[in-house]
Amino acid sequence: MAIDATTNTFRIIIVGGGIAGLATAIALRGPQREIIVLEKSRMNKEVGALLSLQPNAQKIVEQWNLKDILQRAKPTAERQFRILDTSGKIHMNIDMDGEKYGADRMVYHRQDLHSALREAALSTELPGYPASIVTAAKVVGCDCETRAITLADGTIYQGDLIIGADGIHSVIREAVLKAGNHELVHPAPxxxxxxxxxxxxxxxxxxxxxxxxxxxxxxxxxxxxxxxxxxxxxxxxxxxxxxxxxxxxxxxxxxxxxxxxxxxxxxxxxxxxxxxxxxxxxxxxxxxxxxxxxxxxxxIDALPTWIAGRCIIIGDAAHAMLPTQGQGASQSIEDAEALQAFFADTTAKPNPQQITRRIRKVFEARYKRASLIQAYSRQQAKPATAKGSVKVTLNPAEFLDYNCKYEGAVKWLEQQEAS
CATH class of the missing domain: 3.30.9.30 (D-Amino Acid Oxidase; Chain A, domain 2)
Incomplete structure (x- = not known):
């Protein structure tokens, strides 16, 4: 199915073809949208081990009508979270109630989930137009004002919206922070x-x-x-x-x-x-x-912003976190859902002001929540990571509820504005 290459086509460039980038390519599919994913690897094999989609993220991907595709990824539902000491004493046993949270906690081999999301992003059976994935596309620069992406081989891509999903060593994060005259933030041990x-x-x-x-x-x-x-x-x-x-x-x-x-x-x-x-x-x-x-x-520490012009960073580029909460991939899925939600009413290319307003809404809906989960993930790894990070007072069971009862960016933002 070809896109009508008119000036009314909404061109979205996603830098990074990992979990965050592919999820966003799925979430933003729609009429008159051209989605291009730039991935530096050749995608021959996505390495890694296991990752979980917590109920807050699993219910999002289920809403994308990916049931059959995800089943091919052989997920395993987990019903309990148990904490033991080395003597075998059980200190906590929390039931993972799928009905309570709206979905089960599902564990995937990272390679299986990545392959499933790639299949969905490229599918001609899902609504909207399939994404294009350009591999061996190493991004070396981004101009947030002109929305021009430069590759290592000199190729330049330009879009109406730039989404940086390029991980903890993000090139787009650096461009966003520089554009706002913010101090650069680098991954820290x-x-x-x-x-x-x-x-x-x-x-x-x-x-x-x-x-x-x-x-x-x-x-x-x-x-x-x-x-x-x-x-x-x-x-x-x-x-x-x-x-x-x-x-x-x-x-x-x-x-x-x-x-x-x-x-x-x-x-x-x-x-x-x-x-x-x-x-x-x-x-x-x-x-x-x-x-x-x-x-x-x-x-990384919480950033001063995720946006500059019509560029936004998501996933590990915006809020890389330790694996102690198992929320890294899930927060990337939430980012994708937020972009989907705030661009849901656009059936053609939004004007520049509309795009800017919408990514500002995404930032407002995601920043506080992702930063808190990021802080708690760091706190859970103490004493090794005790370096003055934000103190979180919720206990593990309370934080599980905070994480998993999430019902999407629009509702969350409404709740925050009302409180």
Whole structure:
């Protein structure tokens, strides 16, 4: 289906073809909209391990009529969130009530979800026109006034609206902050590094652990805390995989991590040394992982703005956060929904003033909420990240409600304006 290339076509350039960028390409599909996604990689394989869409995000993607596509991504619904100590004592067991929140918490292999979102963005069966994805398109510059995007090979793209979904090392964030004469914000080490492991659950049948303490067939996320280290575990791919993240203060690491890759190899002997005082059954699970990835966790402080002219940044470019809340991908989905909501009444190309007003509304609807979740994610990683961040007083159960009862950007903004 070809777009009528008239002056009435609303041209949207999305920089970044990750979860945030593809979700936004889906959300903004519509008549007389040309959506171009610029992705620096060749998209041969989206690396990574597991990620969750919390109920606040899962109900959004379900509203996009992606049920069949998402089912091919083999999501696993999680029914509980459990916190244990290293002795096996259960400190908290929160039921994830899908009816209460409007959707289940779903866990995906990152590669599976990315492939599903890419399929939806390119689909000719969904409403609106499919997006175009340009790969090997490394963006090196952005002029927020002219909305011109420059690639490393000199190619220039120009759009009516520029959306920066280019991650924690965002080029568009730098352009937005410079345009507003703000000090640049760079990703900062949090003092925490993380191991990622994936284990086939068929290898865990003989695991020596009380099933009341841990059962790999239970549809639950399990957090084990002790000695200022933690392990977060949960099932994926219909229970065929168990994903684990081990978070460790840098001073207790026995090997070096890197901020630039999810796939820097970790070493089993070093991992076991780091977790030497955790239960043997956890260490036995570690031994079943064919590969161990290690990376240094970084985030950014809340920014003074996400917008300049007709440019807006979203996702990790705007509010990169630690994985302690499992909300990183979910907040990107919320950003996409906000853009969809505030551009929903445009059936043709909005004028410049209309575009500016709408992205201002997106910022107003998203900034406070995303910044609070960002702050709580940092606080949950203390003491390693105790660097004067905003103090959040909600307990985990209260924050779960805050996160998951979200009903979209328009309603949230109305509630904030009324309070």
């Amino acid at each position: 949090t003092g925490v590094s993380a191991y990622r492991l994936l284990v086939e659950t068929t290898n865990l049948a003989g695991l020596d652990v009380d099933k009341e303490v841990f059962d790999h067939t239970r549809q639950a996320t399990t957090l084990i805390m002790g000695h200022d280290r933690r392990v977060i575990m949960g099932p994926a791919r219909n229970g065929d995989l168990l994903g684990l993240v081990g978070m460790v203060p840098d001073e207790h690491m026995h090997e070096s991590s890197t901020p630039n890759s999810w796939t820097t190899p970790g070493h089993l002997s070093k991992l076991l040394q780091t977790y030497h005082d955790f239960p043997q059954w956890i260490r036995d699970i570690f031994k079943q992982a064919p590969d161990i990835a290690l990376w240094q966790l970084r985030d």
